[in-house]
Amino acid sequence: MNTPQSSAPINLGRFDLGSLRLFLMTVEAGSLTAGADRYGISLAAASKRMAELEAHVGHPLLERSKRGVVPTPAGQTLQRHAIELVAQLEQMALALNDFRHGTQGHLRIWANTSAFGHFLPTTLARFSALHPGIKVDLEDVLSEEAARAVATGVAELAVIGDNTPTEGLHTLPCETDELVLLVPAGHALAVRETVAFTDALDHDFVGMNRSTSLMRHIAAAAGACGRVMHARVQVRSFDAMCRMVSAGLGLAILPRASALPLAPALGLVLRRLDGLWTRRRLLLAMRDRQQLSPPARAFVELVEAGDAPR
Structure with a gap:
């Protein structure tokens, strides 16, 4: 559906903050359905809001296709300014609310x-x-x-x-930290002060979500060696990683500062790694x-x- 274009000045007072938020969520999600879900309203209500916003602007804001939506040139302009506006209004609301609560x-x-x-x-x-x-x-x-x-x-x-x-x-x-290998004290690799990264890759690992920056770094280093890191268990915290290593479920690579407070009590030792860029x-x-x-x-x-x- 084409949105009528108008040369009349845009009435700033008619911009609705909720519709701007919905527009930003829709663009980020790439789908009006997903944007409506994130905003917490029905698809029909979201479509109505978008139609009203486009009518007010006087230009199409979203280019629709079977694959979803992308912002038009006018939509890109609105997106850039809406991000600034919504962020500033939210900061204002938080700041004033803070003063209300002392x-x-x-x-x-x-x-x-x-x-x-x-x-x-x-x-x-x-x-x-x-x-x-x-x-x-x-x-x-x-x-x-x-x-x-x-x-x-x-x-x-x-x-x-x-x-x-x-x-x-x-x-x-x-902050700058060093990545280290975490192993049980009785493990075969524990006797080495420094462990080759390729030797560590011969063993199962306890890791975090593969999309974390840490796991991407390790996976890329393994790929550069023509190897794959075998993650036997995936957890969501360094504390859980340490406990899984202590239980014998695999080795782990994590920042020294995060492992050091937990390792001694769990019977674990930290070893330097060779063949992996450990400065993080x-x-x-x-x-x-x-x-x-x-x-x-x-x-x-x-x-x-x-x-x-x-």
């Missing part, structure tokens, strides 16, 4: 699992001591999800692996530093000042 600000961070092993607990402890009135909202997600949350304004900051696409985002290093960086990602809220800006400054762990 807090002095709201820090929203989405981060990958590696960040929860060492960087975030120690950095947030320091941050909270300096800013006790600021409420912290954390989400444990994949690096790509964290980066997308920042790009769409859902979160202000993301902590991600350095092999994560960051187009349109500004990043700064926030976490990045702090943001959209536009100048538009960060005061709590987010204070967190970035803490990291830059070197008061956060590296």
Whole structure:
């Protein structure tokens, strides 16, 4: 259906925040059905909202096909500005809600699992001591999800692996750690101080979701050797990885800082790896530093000042 085009000025007051959110969800999902599901309304209601939005703009916003929807040139323009607008309105609502509940600000961070092993607990402890009135909202997600949350304004900051696409985002290093091999103390490889990566690949592994930045890194290194890492068990946390290794279900490769507190109590030892790039960086990602809220800006400054762990 073609949307009538009009030369009349667009009435800014007629833009509906809910419809803009629905539009962004639809574009991100690539489907009006999926967008409606994410927004929590029926497909018929979503179609009506999109038709009204297109009529108001005076141009088609979505190009529809059997494979889903993509934004038209007008839709791309709306998407770019709607991301900014929705993000700013949500930040405003959160900030005002914080004051209603007696807090002095709201820090929203989405981060990958590696960040929860060492960087975030120690950095947030320091941050909270300096800013006790600021409420912290954390989400444990994949690096790509964290980066997308920042790009769409859902979160202000993301902590991600350095092999994560960051187009349109500004990043700064926030922690560097070493990947190590985790093995039971009685394992044949435990007698070596350094284990060849190819030798480790002869054994089963305990890993995380294959789409995590850590597992992608290991899988790529195995592929470069013409090998495949056999993940016998997949879990969602480093704590669970350590416990599965302790139970004899496989070996694991994880950051030293995350494994070190757990290994001794579980009868595990850490061994260096040869043949794998073990230096791993976490990045702090943001959209536009100048538009960060005061709590987010204070967190970035803490990291830059070197008061956060590296």
